[in-house]
Amino acid sequence: MLRFTKKTEYALLSLQYIANKEGILVPAKEIADALGLSFEIIAKVLHLLGKNGLIQSIQGAQGGYLLNIEPKKISLSDVITAIEGKPSQLVECVSGDDPDDTNCSCTVYSNCTIKDPMTIIQKKMDEMLQSITIQDFLNTPIYHTLSDSSVTIDL
Amino acid sequence: MLRFTKKTEYALLSLQYIANKEGILVPAKEIADALGLSFEIIAKVLHLLGKNGLIQSIQGAQGGYLLNIEPKKISLSDVITAIEGKPSQLVECVSGDDPDDTNCSCTVYSNCTIKDPMTIIQKKMDEMLQSITIQDFLNTPIYHTLSDSSVTIDL
DNA sequence: ATGATATATGGTAATAAAGGTCTTATATTT
């Protein structure tokens, strides 16, 4: 359906939050609270980002996470790969390592007739995903760190 | 997961097939057979393409489908919209008509912090999807119309 | 050492989306 998964969304929100803290160790709970999301989900997302080297994790009391790479070097492509476990693939057969079209949706005896154009589209998509970085998510005009102050809602 | 649905894939294969026939009425069964896919699926996809004006449908015996617009004017964006019923949306909240972030994944009281960059990414994606047309799927070097001849498989 | 804090990791259950099949109705040609 050409949509980012929630996990990818949470990863971007988390990376943005961590980047905005610039070097300060941020525990998963703080991020979860700030975003109004469940701790378990955020913890799992952060774990994946850590395992893939995008952020650094410090265990134990006073531990937390911080960026491992500068924001402009963390691409959307990197985030997706870290969260999904593999790079984005618009169609199954465009995996690079499928010369026999084994994964093609069309079960024609000849070669798949859309593989070539699909490969080009995939390349364009990859270029786009690589060109966007966490830096593009910083300096958003409106940004409140809810953990710093109590929240009052006017009625 | 950032992947085209099978229906979208089938739509592209079908449009490519119809375009290659240049003006000749093509019944759904012929396309299904040529692609080795079920008639019902192809019929459903073609119906959606017809309902959205991308192809013209002629009912009854000797009926079938033919392009309604020239290949270079049918964009990938058009195909997705026709098949999915709405344009592609990378995230829920980037719908244009959601000023209150009602559909945002982050349930922060303030505004969503990734909405602005996401809107830009969505725009880039849209531009890409609009720049690719069915014309880009034509003139593929290898193309066999299986319906025209019997198929022999060498062992 | 012990308790508190925080990440690491696997499992499971509920929900949503995708994919495919089947059936009936309608239109057109021969």
Next chain:
DNA sequence: AAATATAAGACCTTTATTACCATATATCAT
């Protein structure tokens, strides 16, 4: 009237997503 072909919706199965739970491990502070 019979054959051909699209129109449209209901239904079921599979897969992916999402959220939640439980337990293990690491580190700090006292």
